[in-house]
Amino acid sequence: MPELIEQESVDEKQLLEESVDYFVSFVQMFGLQKSVGQIYGMLFVTEEPVTMDRIISVLGISKGSASQGLALLKSLGAVTSHSIEGDRREYFEADLNVSRIVTHFFEERLTPRLSHGDQKLERMLRLADVEGKGSSPIMGRLQALKKWQNRGLSLIPRLLKWL
Amino acid sequence: MPELIEQESVDEKQLLEESVDYFVSFVQMFGLQKSVGQIYGMLFVTEEPVTMDRIISVLGISKGSASQGLALLKSLGAVTSHSIEGDRREYFEADLNVSRIVTHFFEERLTPRLSHGDQKLERMLRLADVEGKGSSPIMGRLQALKKWQNRGLSLIPRLLKWL
DNA sequence: TGCTTAGTTCAATAAAAAATGAACTCGATG
């Protein structure tokens, strides 16, 4: 009974597929590409570290996607890599690091947008004020919106602490 | 000094642009189309109710986008409409209803995905268990993942209550 | 120091998502 690395039981194949599916769906909630979810899904159910060419052949994705996806996952702390003596290739494995992924999402996607929105809202308040009518219905809406925005902004650090 | 509805001061035009920009960015955080943000942004800084053809001409969007965008915004409770005696057209206006928009996002986009993921995760646990090794590293990862998922799932109702 | 090849980059291509607009519905009006 040869122990080739290519050998996988039916169950292992199913598990791989489920995992890939699961994480594709997961990362898409956070606006990341499908390929990132595929890679993480594969690594998540693979015990031994794997090389990039293995990822490419198992998932059927391109070298470019694999390289970029792995780079992103490494930057998230969701994947680690190391090299092996006498082998030029890198070996990748999953790190179960849900909070890092979610934190990255907040800090890279949400917070910049919110602070950009903050500036916009200040400008709108100034414009609406210059209009003369300091207590126009529009002014009231803008002030209410500002309250909401501050509420949202204050939620983020609390969420990150909770993670 | 004729009081045509088309007349707008420079400031009003700027305010409109800022508002449109602001809400385009806002709704895109929740995966809604640009046109939805444009429409809401316009209505938000427009005191009097406006007709659909006005929205179309001011924003330069198509009838289809306007109709679908308004339908979505109405379903969110972010826009209300009424008709006027002797005028077939509907008149739309903004309702400052941030929580409805965010709640919709959670209920329509996040929750279905999470519960779908829940089923997937259960199947994965069964598959990993059948493999024999009840305490394999993979099994450990899956169990840790399940904890995270339950944590996330329990967060949603709390967030919705907070809104 | 030149060769091989693992990994990166990015312009070109493919896939996915959103916007368009023409055909349609349907209620109001003369």
Add this chain to the structure above:
DNA sequence: CATCGAGTTCATTTTTTATTGAACTAAGCA
């Protein structure tokens, strides 16, 4: 009860986003 036109629908087109793959970089080895 025929016509008008406001609003809807959805197949087509456009725009946006993700993926590909060939050229490139550079690290290890002879």
